[in-house]
Amino acid sequence: MSFNDYTFLDNSTEYPEELKPWKEKLTKILHEMNAYGFERLCQRILRECGFSHVEVTKKSGDGGIDGRGKLKINGVFSIVVAFQCKRYKGSVGAPAIRDFRGALTADVEKAVLITTGTFTQEAKKEANNPAKVQIDLINGEELVDMIISLGIGVKPMTSYEIDEDFFENM
Template identity: 70%
Template sequence: MAKTKKLSPTYPDLIVPVYNALKELGGSGTNNEIVEQIIKDLNLSDEIVDESHLGNVNQTELEYQCAWARTYLKNYGVITNSARSVWAITSQYTGTVELDAKEIIAYTSKKAAKKKAEKTKEVSDAEKNSSSPEDGDAENDETEFPDEIKPWKQKLSEVLMNMDPYGFERLSQRVLRECGFDQVEVTKKSGDGGIDGTGKLKINGIFSFNVAFQCKRYKGQVSAGDIRDFRGSLTTDIEKGVLITTGTFTKAAKEEASNPGKQQIDLIDGEEFMNKIAEYGLGVKPVTTYEIDEEFFEKI
């Protein structure tokens, strides 16, 4: 079966733009900041920005390809992730450096081939498709999957989509409580105007805000119209709105949410929601493993 042509640039074409984006951001940035900077630098259309990654309801194709580009840059030692979803340029690449994307890809492919050769003959059927990446299909490489697209996240995404609707609202309630919200209540009656719950957010133990939230379990994208509808449902006593989705937000939705002339709406997409679930250990447990850096022992 022929592959569907991607609108988004593929990871080989994004390696240098990711590096340049981090430089423009002052040397460090979050996943979202990097993607937004690339959209600006490459002047990408809404159609490209909003393209969903096949089989992944909570990630766009651009985000997926950027994740692989960051992974290759990390393997080469250009960038490092100092915290979850936060990346920084390493000291040896902070100056004026011309990167060669092909060289970076070749280095990682060689390293992956060596790792593959050292494996025992007990290779699973899934690993038989491992090869050097072609046409931007990094998932066929032996390179470790970026955090955003690790298998456990795919499974968690499926679990969230199959939850009871009220159960998902209660999970959102729990996540918001862990994030520092107080008096979080889930609205169960019909005709609530799109508000699924309310709560209070206290800043530094002094300032508090009345917050309303809405939960959308989407296999796709939340539109600008959804943002306007939610904003229209907020009563005068609500000072902040939060929209949570298992999917993603279109470029237009993000712009509508942050429109300076209107009430600001905070957005939590599927990727960020799952990160929060993992951060607070809600129904998930970490499995610790170690990857041996042979070069470290050879050069020490």
């Protein structure tokens, strides 16, 4: 039986571990990481995206901010960015956005909330409220895509399908 013979209809479908789609496997790994490890991964992603001085706050008593860094834009402007990391299987709601915003200090000019899950519509609306500090959102799918594009903890593999008829007809 080949990979294409399996039908993936829903999460209850059983199939061999070696045939699980790699994005699903990476998402599972992210969900199972310890909280501090996940924060360090987000730190690394932000560094690879061009941030400097990216630091993860202490494990406890971070006041709702998991880390901060500086982003230099076009070699001219530097802005201080705070980030928060949430390993969620479900959705991050508006209260989490409000709590994060409330933890921001006066020196923070931008904020980003990174999750392995998704964001509710209310959370997206709250994050983009024009009357408040804007919070950029990175959901689980975007996070996985960033990890892949930056090549962090993953490596591409080449797979070949063998044309057995070709060899039999030689």
